[in-house]
Amino acid sequence: MEIIILPDPNAVARTAADIIQARLEKGRTVLGLATGSTPLGTYEELIRRHCDAGLSFADAEAFTLDEYLGLPPDHPESYRSVIRREFTDNVDLRDTAVHSIDGQAKDPEAEATRFDTAIQAAGGVDIQILGIGTDGHIGFNEPMSSLASRTRIKTLTKQTRLDNARFFPSLDDVPYHVLTQGLGTIREARHLLLIGLGQAKARAVAAAAEGPVTAACPASALQLHPHATVLIDTPAASQLEQTDYYRYAHANKPAWQAY
Template sequence: MEVIVLPDAGRIGEVAADAIGVLLDRKPDAVLGLATGSSPLAIYDELAARHRAGEMSFALARGFTLDEYVGLPADHPERYRNVIDAVVVAKVDFAPGAVRSPDGLADDIPAACAAYEDAIAEAGGVDLQILGIGTDGHIAFNEPGSSLASRTRIKTLTRQTRLDNARFFGDDVDAVPTHCLTQGLATIMAARHVVLVANGRSKAEAVHQLVEGPVSAMWPATILQHHPHVTVLLDDAAARRLQLVDYYRETYRSKPAWQGI
């Protein structure tokens, strides 16, 4: 796990976009894992800017989103499929149908989850997965207590997650759905490169557990300690509880320029 502490969200977006650019240069038909939430927005803004400048194309690339609320109408602005379309898909040149999401309106939820797993496998797996992290250590919607071997499935959201997401629903926690479909922890672990982004003081404890705590289902993101290629991009506030933060800074400063992330 590589931990990189950067001065602000803009710089985080640039470093992540650099890695995606290198991947697309090497493999134009790469498969990207796309996360919603506020943390990845700087990455998507940077990708859109580079696309507008003619520096990056997604024409052959494919994407899979992490999760979806269950039961939100297809035209609801907070349906994650609509959110990801607005923040990144519509701003670059993904081909029609190249980005897929779990079907939160499916009549047969278990079958829809199995079909999503099959689609990721048929695409050859995810090359680079973008992640955020919840204040309670969840990644995607794998809440505390989630099986470390889990695959795409339905989950009940914790009260804390619904409180955290209420800001997107007019601060009305009762308007936040209680269930979601989410890629499982084992699904996420199958991605070849994971880029996790965290900003702000509210994420500091989760980041501390992720990087320096024991692997535990109580902090689901800690499973990433077992992944062979994880990059954690943090601002100063999110890194404030890390005991080895000075070492992480020195390691990044000393890194050969050719190595990338």
């Protein structure tokens, strides 16, 4: 796990965009896209590079991480709608190449299997963008999720519903259930790119990076991955114990070594 501490969210967004751009420039790329506030700066930077510098997504394909169960696909807060509004509709990524989980599937378990199969058929995800929740969740893998889990139905914690209530008219409108890529599914991506911003994420970042690998902190599963990059701003790094080493390692990274 490579941990890179940067001064502010703008620097995090630029570095994340650098990593994604470098992969896009190699040719066909399969992206794993997270929603939520954390990756917004990265998406805005990628959109800017597309508009101002011609960065192309024409050869890319994308899979979203999760979806609320029961929301129609055109609901403004369905993640199918959100990822298009906030990112993919603003670049040259074909809409048919953006794959979302169907939150209204009549058979959610079959839909979960279909989605995992579709990722595999596409050749797997090259870069999976991840945020981290205050309790260490990634995707909608709440604490105590199996580290080997596949895409499946999950029940949201009370805290996650409270955190997401700001996007809905009221807490009562926030669904209780979701379909989410599992930790096992996520870990099959070739490169995991986790972004953490702000003091509120500091405890979760420390647990994920320096604590034990445990279902109590789902993001700690990144410790088992051969290519995981953690981009965090200074406040999010405030509870890490090895910050001097992380900064030293990044400052002395060989020029030939890619992210």
